[in-house]
Amino acid sequence: MRLGGRLAAAIEVLEDIGRRHRPVADALKDWGLSHRFAGGGDRAAIGNIVYDALRRRRSAGWLLGQDTPRAIGFGALLLEWGQTAQSLNDALDGDKFAPPLLDADELKALATRRPEDAPEAVRADIPDWCEPLFERAFGEAWVEEGAALATRPPLDLRVNTLQADRGKVLVELADTGAKSARLAPQGIRIPPIDGDGRHPNVQAEPAFQKGWFEVQDEGSQIVAALTGAEAGMQVLDYCAGAGGKTLALSAEMGNRGQIFAHDAEKARLAPIFDRMRRSENRNIQIVSKPAELAPLSGHMDIVLVDAPCTGSGTWRRRPDAKWRLTQRQLDQRKGEQSAILDAAKAFVKPGGLLVYITCSVFDAENSDQVAAFRERHDGFSAVDHRALWDGHFPGHAAAARIGAAGGISLSPALSATDGFYLCALRRSG
Structure with missing residues (x-):
């Protein structure tokens, strides 16, 4: 043609x-x-x-x-x-x-x-009703950030350190233009395509079939690393979905300790079984029934809440969602997020962490949710997020936005990733 x-x-x-x-x-x-x-x-x-x-x-x-x-x-x-x-x-x-x-x-x-x-909203390529949401989130940089969410995305991969190292995978993918990611220590990036080009089918590569890497945005890899999961810990991924962050945490833990992967809609968990077999993740237990969660109450070192959200941080990859989103849908997501946080807190042990993550750039789903949760529940305090960031990514202070009340934000214009938010709350005790 x-x-x-x-x-x-x-x-x-x-x-x-x-x-x-x-x-x-x-x-x-x-x-x-x-x-x-x-x-x-x-x-x-x-x-x-x-x-x-x-x-x-x-x-x-x-x-x-x-x-x-x-x-x-x-x-x-x-x-x-x-x-x-x-x-x-x-x-x-x-x-x-x-x-x-x-x-x-x-x-x-x-x-x-x-x-x-x-007009500014046109240059940002966002719906008019989202303009105040972007202004609040990004201040004077809101047009630039909106425009960055309208660019072609790269193809990002995460090396599975249980099976390979980054150098080994880069050799295997040498003909794809793959390079080491800027921030994620196990990340690999294939640049955005031009014109009528297309990304390579990396899932057809023998290295993928052998479990050497997974497809995962660098921003998702970064927030998984910031969760701080270590060998020997007990971790609950409360909204595990297809298991991308579950697998990343398992590799961080070196297959030691336990990760419990749960999702309220158990059909979302279906892909995780093949992914676990291919990647040789052996410290993951699938918890699909709410009753199976009861024994975990008050025992988890980390409870990860990768909450359902508008997905506004992923608009580069799902641009049609940008135009379908409504205020009503945003309000519905906010209600779901509040309910999930209220339920997930019960599993955090004294001194443990409740880690809240979204792939949204809207404060209403991010810092506002954390503030409202802390008003409802005593005993949870925000960690030092600047220290958390600098401890994992020294020398890259400008690549993340640290909120005044805590929390770390990533975005295409700032960190060259999808939009993500993370806030870690420590339970007193």
Whole structure:
């Protein structure tokens, strides 16, 4: 397929997403199933246009003066693919599968509008209602941080030290462009792709099948390390999900001690079994039933609450979620987070840690939740988060934001990771 056909297909997928309000991955999968003639390179390029259009929806639409699938599809190519109005029309001219060429009104808009002149929320590529949330979280840097959440993400890996070391994995992945991560000691980064490129299928690598590494954002690796799990500890991962942080903590502990992996929705735990077998994590126990948690009450050195949240810190990877999010959904997540914290505290032993983590950048889900929890419950005090950060990542003070009342925040513009928040509370006793 030529660029025109790929752009037309991307616009078709964007129309489907808007009409049926469905996740982008589902829409792209269905398009591929109904257009089996499209090769892997075509599907990758179409997906790139769709994801770029959703990440840059506000700024792409603003360039052409309208928020339509056509406008944001064209706008994505102009903003992210190095195209110009002239080069696009030249590429599409004569292609019977291409959408109509840019018309006079669109060309006029492009000639008179510059991205740097757009309103702040447009340059940040966020919904208008999120503007005060970003301002509160990031202060004067909120536009920059929003824009960073609209960029293409890298592909990050975590070396499983139970099976390999970083040098060994880097040799295996030498042809992928993989390099050591800047902060995470076991992290590996494959840079963001350009244009119609695609990341290598690292899960097809023999090294992955042998359990040498897992796919995990560097920010997730960092907050797992900050949890402070050590060999011999008793740890409860209360919202374990598919087990990414559980596996990271197990490796930190050298398979010594115990990690109990629990999730209120036990179906989420399903992937962890294969991951454990492949990675040879042997100190993990799956606790799927609430009744099985009772014996753990008051005995855990660390209780990790990787709370369900809006996922605003992952918008680079899930840009469609940015436009589906509502205040009502945010409020619902806040209620869930409060209830989970109240339940999880019972498992922390005196002197132990309750570690609260989200992949959100909103204070309402982060520092506000911690403050409200401490108002409801005596006996939990924040650790020295500056000392915690410097102890794990000396020389990188500028890569994290330490809250006035405690807590550590990561974000794409600041730490070049997804957005994460961590706060560690020590129980008195």
